[in-house]
Amino acid sequence: MYWIGYDIGSSSVKAALVSSADGSEIARVQQPKKEMPIDAPQPGWGEQDPDLWWEQVQLATRELLEKTGIKADAVKGIGISYQMHGLVVVDQDLKPLRPSIIWCDSRAVAAGEALLQKAGEAECRERLLNAPGNFTLSKLFWVRENQPELFKKIHKIMLPGDYIALRLSGRCTTTASGLSEGILWDFKEEQPAAWLMETAGIDPGLLPDIVPTFGPQSELDESGAEACGLKKGTPILYRAGDQPNNALSLDVMEPGEVAATGGTSGVVYAVTDRTQTREMNRVNNFAHVNHSAENPRIGKLLCINGTGIQYSWMQQQVSEDTDYAEMNQMAARIPVGSQGLRIFPFGNGAERMLSNILVGARISGLSFNTHKRDHLFRAALEGIAFSFVYGMEIMAADGVNLRKIRAGNDNLFRARPFAETVATLTGATIEMVATTGAVGAARAAAVAGGAFPSMTAATATDKVQLEYAPVPGKEPYQQAYAHWKNELNHILKTHTT
Structure with a gap:
């Protein structure tokens, strides 16, 4: 069957x-x-x-x-x-x-x-x-x-x-x-x-x-x-x-478990049993797939619209003949901080994380004498990673534990500069599992149809493909993020006024 x-x-x-x-x-x-x-x-x-x-x-x-x-x-x-x-x-x-x-x-x-x-x-x-x-x-x-x-x-x-x-x-x-x-x-x-x-x-x-x-x-x-x-x-x-289903696909079903994805948009999805929230604008709270009145399961969702679509845009417009694996390798050759080049990936509609402000994507600090394609790729990945970290800080303030994150086999999480930046700045370990939303939906149907007693049983054949831990010497990451965050706060201040 x-x-x-x-x-x-x-x-x-x-x-x-x-x-x-x-x-x-x-x-x-x-x-x-x-x-x-x-x-x-x-x-x-x-x-x-x-x-x-x-x-x-x-x-x-x-x-x-x-x-x-x-x-x-x-x-x-x-x-x-x-x-x-x-x-x-x-x-x-x-x-x-x-x-x-x-x-x-x-x-x-x-x-x-x-x-x-x-x-x-x-x-x-x-x-x-x-x-x-x-x-x-x-x-x-x-x-x-x-x-x-x-x-x-x-x-x-x-x-x-x-x-x-x-x-x-x-x-x-x-x-x-x-x-x-x-x-x-x-x-x-x-x-x-x-x-x-x-x-x-x-x-x-x-x-x-x-x-x-x-x-x-x-x-x-x-x-x-x-x-x-x-x-x-x-x-x-x-x-x-798709995001509750992505969590289900990774067997993230119970309080304290966290899933992330880096597709067209970027998402962090944390399961909790709390039906209260301090954040109801920048982070959203939805009924998880196994929610019930007797056993609440709330998915706290952080969504960043302009993530994978920015990296796709970068490939199509800057280097159409280069695939994502090559882009990731080129980015890895550039030092942390991209030598002052900063990219803000907010060009795909109003960002809920930024209180539904439509700020647009921006490139800052570009030097014609210093920066090349490799820098653009690194700065693009860092800008997406910094956006994740910025949002995770909001989630942490709302009671979310981010010590361990499970992610699907997305290109962004296969990009070491991206994944290591997120892991190092948050202190979280990231596990990558090779599964997809369509596979998760099929397995969920199998569970509902009685073929398996739980999603844990249905996903038993999945193995952790990659694991990223925080790297030693996090100061360059912290410094690069601080510059990026300060500039973002200035953008937001001037935009809203």
Whole structure:
């Protein structure tokens, strides 16, 4: 028996098959082979057609089955991971009314601030563990205020993973963990935050039916099965946003455990059992995949939008003929601090870590006589690492223990200058495990389907591939970070004034 997992990203859709025997990965594919486009009708906006994701799911599934020779009836269940915070709105026929406003879109910052003022900071802190921010509900509030005729046609709202489940099954559903990432979940009442929707002038009836994060959610209907080459009736057993799912993939499930990722964006995700927070703006608090009222599991999430996308930009614009491994080697030849060159990787929308300020990416201290490509690569990696450290300081002040971090096999964590900078400045040991979100989603479906008793059992075949510890002689790192942080604080001060 096999289990299939999808990871619906903004760059691509990945699909993986794992075995019921030991949870090992059988095969993995990606569609499209190059990145999907993100439309930006205005600066700071980001939109994608939801049916573009669905097309890639179909292509990836058929490629996966053809590549492995596995028959459709051998696939016993489906798990879905997806890009968080996106808004999909559909009409009575369950067709999208507009492109999805995705995670990196900044247009709803002001709408979120207005909603916070309407709802009250104390109420949001106690019941939501977050400010409305630039999340799904705020994006819907923006549609209500700016596209009123379209808003009137909305039958249901969904997250990106909900839409893929809809296309597979014909059923419109969501989860409590998904609603929490949209700031639509009341942790005090353990139910949808209908009061907040009503405060925003939005009918709570727009929410889909709620199904368990783990467990039977729906089954493939004839249309979904035929489109993907799967068997009608195959159950969808798991669904979660990409960062909670990334933590699950690394078996980060219990209080005190921390996961990190360095994809298009950079994320630190720490699990706690505390349903209180001092930070509800710069760090966000979501229901983890195993959260329940009886056993709270809150994922404290720090997100930096402009991380991997900056390194990708650097490769494409500065050295298109150089791959990431070569860039990492070139960066490693440059001393800590990049000889005064500093890069601030904040060019991918408003940064929640910076209180939703849109500061843009910046290069500072560039000397035409000193700095070469190698310096640019080192400074890019250091700027991303310093951003992680800056955010981790905020998390530490909110009670997060950062002594040990688990990370997936991302390029950024394969870059020694990046990983050693983070480890040395935080004092944390970083373990890298070769797994992916699609594999994690497939394993989660297997757990929900009864093939394994826990994620620990499902991930037993995973091994630590690399480990980074703080390096001796941390003074150069501390000095370089202090200069970077001082300049960032100056940027923030001049920007906000």
